[in-house]
Amino acid sequence: MPQNLPAAVDVAIVGGGVAGLWILHRLKRRGMTAVLIERGPFGDGQTLYSQGILHRGPKYLLRPGGDGSFPDLLSRWNECLEGRGPDRGEPDLRAVRTLSPGPWLLSRSPLAADLANRFEAATELGLVRKADPAVPGTPVHARYRFQEPVLDMASLLAALAGPYAECCRVAADPSFDLDSGSEEEPVKVTVGGQVIKARWLVLAAGEGNEALLQRLGRRNPVMVKRPLKMVCIDGENLPPTWAHALDGEIAEGREGAHFTVTSHPQGSLPFFPPSPGAWWWYVGGDFSEANLPWSMEQIREFLQPILARNFPGVDLAGTRWHLMLVNRAEPLPSDGLRRLEPFVHVDGPVVTVWPLKLVLAPLVADRVVEVVEGGA
Ligand SMILES: Cc1cc2nc3c(=O)[nH]c(=O)nc-3n(C[C@H](O)[C@H](O)[C@H](O)COP(=O)(O)OP(=O)(O)OC[C@H]3O[C@@H](n4cnc5c(N)ncnc54)[C@H](O)[C@@H]3O)c2cc1C
Numbered sequence: 283m284p285q286n287l288p289a290a291v292d293v294a295i296v297g298g299g300v301a302g303l304w305i306l307h308r309l310k311r312r313g314m315t316a317v318l319i320e321r322g323p324f325g326d327g328q329t330l331y332s333q334g335i336l337h338r339g340p341k342y343l344l345r346p347g348g349d350g351s352f353p354d355l356l357s358r359w360n361e362c363l364e365g366r367g368p369d370r371g372e373p374d375l376r377a378v379r380t381l382s383p384g385p386w387l388l389s390r391s392p393l394a395a396d397l398a399n400r401f402e403a404a405t406e407l408g409l410v411r412k413a414d415p416a417v418p419g420t421p422v423h424a425r426y427r428f429q430e431p432v433l434d435m436a437s438l439l440a441a442l443a444g445p446y447a448e449c450c451r452v453a454a455d456p457s458f459d460l461d462s463g464s465e466e467e468p469v470k471v472t473v474g475g476q477v478i479k480a481r482w483l484v485l486a487a488g489e490g491n492e493a494l495l496q497r498l499g500r501r502n503p504v505m506v507k508r509p510l511k512m513v514c515i516d517g518e519n520l521p522p523t524w525a526h527a528l529d530g531e532i533a534e535g536r537e538g539a540h541f542t543v544t545s546h547p548q549g550s551l552p553f554f555p556p557s558p559g560a561w562w563w564y565v566g567g568d569f570s571e572a573n574l575p576w577s578m579e580q581i582r583e584f585l586q587p588i589l590a591r592n593f594p595g596v597d598l599a600g601t602r603w604h605l606m607l608v609n610r611a612e613p614l615p616s617d618g619l620r621r622l623e624p625f626v627h628v629d630g631p632v633v634t635v636w637p638l639k640l641v642l643a644p645l646v647a648d649r650v651v652e653v654v655e656g657g658a
Pocket of ligand 1: 296297298299300301302319320321322323324325326327328329330331332333334335336337453454455456486487488489490491494510512566608609610635636637638639640641642
């Protein structure tokens with residue numbers, strides 16, 4: 283990263299996860315000047331720790347009362363993944379590794395009638411495909427396959443950051459002044475002794491937004507952290523798999539009804555310690571969101587038999603299990619109802635964003651471009 287950034291820019295962005303980097307890209311392609319300040323590795327909050335699924339909605343049918351309504355951005359992502367993004371001012375994501383065309387839906391018993399109906403409707407919309415047990419490679423308990431590619435996060439972050447390395451700077455502790463005396467450039471950011479004036483300050487620091495807002499003396503928007511207990515499993519012969527699984531026996535207990543397994547290649551994610559196996563399993567779901575006071579051993583005792591019956595033939599006996607604590611960062615909804623939609627809050631020259639899902643980052647970028655270009 284460069285030592286010196288411009289002394290004045292249109293936009294200063296704090297945070298280089300998927301949201302900040304996508305915003306940087308869009309602004310630069312619109313001809314604006316922008317810098318991005320990151321405190322460490324890109325995406326080292328949520329993006330790097332995400333399961334990488336380009337959700338389109340059907341997963342949310344699995345939630346009690348969930349209607350699956352969710353913005354479908356797959357064609358927009360596909361344009362970027364296939365190299366047609368730059369024609370539309372979007373990033374070129376051809377270098378991003380697609381790990382799977384989409385997770386399976388596994389269920390050992392037939393889906394309840396209402397859920398089956400909803401998956402039929404999702405099939406008609408092309409969001410999922412019915413699993414055909416006669417097709418080689420179809421898992422035993424597969425009912426559907428989500429048409430939602432799973433991406434490798436390290437390669438996504440590298441592809442987003444690569445073209446704009448000269449606009450990015452690593453700085454552990456940037457400071458801000460919002461009253462620099464100039465109407466044109468009301469923001470003053472000091473990074474590593476260098477002062478940068480800007481018209482806009484975009485806070486895209488995920489969980490870090492809370493402390494940044496406090497430092498700026500802003501009470502709003504209010505952030506909430508949603509702690510997750512994710513499980514990383516490594517073993518020499520773990521086959522790669524991507525699946526959401528419904529397990530009736532979990533549904534009867536208090537722990538919730540579904541879990542998600544994604545597989546990540548050895549060396550792709552910094553938090554997986556070196557392992558002799560080629561693939562890691564990364565497991566989350568209702569058990570990880572329930573804030574249970576369980577140790578790794580208790581989680582393993584609970585989860586291993588469930589994984590074993592959903593993935594018959596996979597030997598988990600010699601695998602090593604690791605607990606990964608990670609927070610989702612989201613705005614506190616004023617009415618208490620959590621919404622899976624991108625959040626952009628504008629207060630004077632300060633724009634605060636949380637995409638809620640990595641797949642929604644392009645929508646956050648749209649809104650920021652609109653604000654910066656339209657001035658509101
Ligand atoms: C376990 C898990 C699984 C998920 N799976 C999926 C999924 O499959 N599909 C999906 O669509 N979404 C998923 N999500 C949600 C998705 O990961 C997030 O919505 C998205 O990555 C948020 O991106 P972001 O850029 O806002 O934040 P982050 O990725 O958290 O990036 C924020 C950046 O800001 C930096 N930063 C923080 N404070 C400062 C500071 N003071 N100064 C400078 N830099 C700072 C951090 O280092 C980081 O790089 C998952 C989330 C989690 C936690």
